[in-house]
Structure formats: structure tokens, C-alpha cells
Amino acid sequence: MPTARIPYDALPPAALAAIEATTGPVLSFDSPAEGFNSAVAAKVHTATATYFVKALPSDHRWVWTQQREADIAPYVRPVGPALIAHLVTSGWDILIFEALPGRHADYRPGSADLSSVADLIQRIGELPTPPIELRDATQRLAAYVTVENDLQHFAGTTLLHTDWNSSNVIVGADTRIVDWGWATRGAPWLDAGYWTIWLIAAGHTPASAERHGARIPAWQAATAEGLEAFAAANARLWSATAGEQADPWTHRIMTAANDWHEFRRAMP
Incomplete structure (x- = not known):
């Protein structure tokens, strides 16, 4: 909260x-x-x-x-x-x-910022994972899966930011990101997945959000089963975070996570 x-x-x-x-x-x-x-x-x-x-x-x-x-x-x-x-x-x-010069990224459909944010996610994924203590994606999501084997989809050693709130992304001469407190190691496609939820919250349909996520090469490493498991885990996570009296900000992200989960569940 x-x-x-x-x-x-x-x-x-x-x-x-x-x-x-x-x-x-x-x-x-x-x-x-x-x-x-x-x-x-x-x-x-x-x-x-x-x-x-x-x-x-x-x-x-x-x-x-x-x-x-x-x-x-x-x-x-x-x-x-x-x-x-x-x-x-x-x-x-x-x-x-x-203080980074620039403005917060605009995630709305049609925004010119979307390409540079996708590029930023790719750049982060190409950085060496630092030799420091980091959270592990399987650890962070373990409480939100109902099938233990689903955790294997999230395992990996790639450096991830995980908090793709548009207020963390600063667009200027270069596009950069702040607020690294929840940095994590895990599967290379997870940051693209986290971004997908924020795109839906900004007005994209789940299909449109996934098309933007798929512009990031690491997305191709995700399986359909992995994407569904990740969407489901995040829907449970945000529903638990929101509780019974969610503030408007949390309710918006919870709704986006649930919408993505429903979209994934409906896929053949």
C-alpha cells in the first residue's frame, strides 16, 4: 500500500x-x-x-x-x-x-514514448546482473501461484526493474528509470510482462499491450503457459494488495492485472 x-x-x-x-x-x-x-x-x-x-x-x-x-x-x-x-x-x-532532466513517460495508446520505453526495457535486460543481493522472481511470486510448477516460468538470472509505473520512467534526451528498490533477478521476459499491466492501466487493451511487449526481444522467450501463469499471479497479487477498500490508484492496477489475466485465460 x-x-x-x-x-x-x-x-x-x-x-x-x-x-x-x-x-x-x-x-x-x-x-x-x-x-x-x-x-x-x-x-x-x-x-x-x-x-x-x-x-x-x-x-x-x-x-x-x-x-x-x-x-x-x-x-x-x-x-x-x-x-x-x-x-x-x-x-x-x-x-x-x-535529478534526471525530462518528464514522466506517457503510456497512453498512440504515445510517442512507447518505443523508447520498449528500448529501455531491452537495455536493462542486456546489463550484467550485479553481484549484490537481489530479490528473486520465484520468491516474490511464490505466494500468488496455485500450481507450484508455474514458478519455473519465472526463474532466471536476468536483471529486472519490475516497477514500471510511468512515474518511474523519465523521458528526456535519453529515457531512463528511477526507483530501483525492487530490483529482482528472474526470467528475461518478466519486465516486458510487468510493463504490459501498466499499459493496460493506461488505456490499452490487453491485445494492444501485448503487441508493445512483444517489441522487446526477450518477450519471445516467454511461453503461452508462462504468460498465463504470470498474469494469474499478478492478478492475485494486486487483488491481495487492494483488499476490500482499494484506493483509486491500486484499484486501477488491480483491474488492469485482472483484465490481462482474463484475456490470457480466454486464449485457445
């Missing part, structure tokens, strides 16, 4: 001072409306540069994602932002990144 947001300047004074010891005096800041994984997420502006700051309380159940982002940052520089600093102070875990 989404993490409650607080303004950047609500951080403890000692934490703000630690940030400024790295960035220099912060003259202004603004917080994007998109994204749900950080208690603090803000662009901070100094006299000479702009940075992106994200933070979680040190005792938050997802604070491990901060360490994962810090660990993986050097290995994903071709497709992600540079990490400037990782600070733990005053009860907060804080990451300071370069």
Missing part, C-alpha cells in the same frame, strides 16, 4: 543539515505527486544544481529498499540516475540522487 508522504522540510533539522552538507544550501524544493514508496520524495534546488531526495524512517518495513537502491546504483548508471549520497541520521534513511 502507498506510504504516507510528508513535506521535505518536515524532516528533522539534523537530517536537513546532513543533506545540505552534501548538496549545499537548499534554496527551494518541490515534491512530485507521483510515486508511493517513499515518505519523502522531493526535488531540491541549490544555487548550482538540482537533486532528488527520497527518504524513509529507519524503522520502516521497506527501508531495505533504500539499501538496495544504494547498492545497485553504480551498476545501472547507463539507465538510471547517479547516487550522490546515502545518509542514515536522526531516525531517517536518506538517498540523494542526481
Whole structure:
């Protein structure tokens, strides 16, 4: 579920001072409306540069994602932002990144961004899997399969981002992606599968979303059985995440995941 947001300047004074010891005096800041994984997420502006700051309380159940982002940052520089600093102070875990220039990707049907996002997914799949602790796709999806053998479809060693929320994809002179806290290793086609759900949520039919996914070479490694198993697992995952009183954002993704699952189940 989404993490409650607080303004950047609500951080403890000692934490703000630690940030400024790295960035220099912060003259202004603004917080994007998109994204749900950080208690603090803000662009901070100094006299000479702009940075992106994200933070979680040190005792938050997802604070491990901060360490994962810090660990993986050097290995994903071709497709992600540079990490400037990782600070733990005053009860907060804080990451300071370069602020990527550009705008959030547009996933709607007909968008000119779709080609560059497909290319980005391919570029990520071609990166060496870094020698750090990563989640495993079979581990992440094990609770959402009803046939144990279905997990074999998700196994692999390819580096995956897995969170293809359009707010994580920055389109500028180059297209790059932020928010690597849920980086995973698994089958090479899974990122294309995760993207498919977000495309459906943006207005594509399941058939249209799959056609865009199929532009990514790794998609060809997926079997019909694997795609159905993946769609089914994600439908269960998002239904469990939504619970009985889903917020509009979660309900939209849950509906997209269920629509894809129904489309896959109906295929001969």
C-alpha cells in the first residue's frame, strides 16, 4: 500500500543539515505527486544544481529498499540516475540522487514514448546482473501461484526493474528509470510482462499491450503457459494488495492485472 508522504522540510533539522552538507544550501524544493514508496520524495534546488531526495524512517518495513537502491546504483548508471549520497541520521534513511532532466513517460495508446520505453526495457535486460543481493522472481511470486510448477516460468538470472509505473520512467534526451528498490533477478521476459499491466492501466487493451511487449526481444522467450501463469499471479497479487477498500490508484492496477489475466485465460 502507498506510504504516507510528508513535506521535505518536515524532516528533522539534523537530517536537513546532513543533506545540505552534501548538496549545499537548499534554496527551494518541490515534491512530485507521483510515486508511493517513499515518505519523502522531493526535488531540491541549490544555487548550482538540482537533486532528488527520497527518504524513509529507519524503522520502516521497506527501508531495505533504500539499501538496495544504494547498492545497485553504480551498476545501472547507463539507465538510471547517479547516487550522490546515502545518509542514515536522526531516525531517517536518506538517498540523494542526481535529478534526471525530462518528464514522466506517457503510456497512453498512440504515445510517442512507447518505443523508447520498449528500448529501455531491452537495455536493462542486456546489463550484467550485479553481484549484490537481489530479490528473486520465484520468491516474490511464490505466494500468488496455485500450481507450484508455474514458478519455473519465472526463474532466471536476468536483471529486472519490475516497477514500471510511468512515474518511474523519465523521458528526456535519453529515457531512463528511477526507483530501483525492487530490483529482482528472474526470467528475461518478466519486465516486458510487468510493463504490459501498466499499459493496460493506461488505456490499452490487453491485445494492444501485448503487441508493445512483444517489441522487446526477450518477450519471445516467454511461453503461452508462462504468460498465463504470470498474469494469474499478478492478478492475485494486486487483488491481495487492494483488499476490500482499494484506493483509486491500486484499484486501477488491480483491474488492469485482472483484465490481462482474463484475456490470457480466454486464449485457445
